[in-house]
Amino acid sequence: MSKANGAAPEIEIFYAPVCGLCAEAMNFFRSRGLSFHARAVEWGGEAFVDSENARAMFAKCGGVVDFVPQIFVNGMHIAGWRKLEPMIESGEFDRLLTATPA
Numbered sequence: 001m002s003k004a005n006g007a008a009p010e011i012e013i014f015y016a017p018v019c020g021l022c023a024e025a026m027n028f029f030r031s032r033g034l035s036f037h038a039r040a041v042e043w044g045g046e047a048f049v050d051s052e053n054a055r056a057m058f059a060k061c062g063g064v065v066d067f068v069p070q071i072f073v074n075g076m077h078i079a080g081w082r083k084l085e086p087m088i089e090s091g092e093f094d095r096l097l098t099a100t101p102a
Contacts, residue, residue: 010072012036012039014070016041040053061077
């Protein structure tokens, strides 16, 4: 699906390789033929391990977060699969795909 102006939607996801809900989100994007930029972060047991991707995730989220996936669609933050799933079901996600990036 493309935006109204013909450009592809901008989708970025911060994920952990061991996160099943992260895989669920990325599989959904793939099933829809959506391109996305995936950025891996590593959970260290009590917090995310310091890395360029973890720092970028915290900056984009406006502070430290303690779960993934953290998803950005055309600049809008979606905090986790449990937020994304109802957006998919309601059609709100499809509307975001055509929104102008923030």
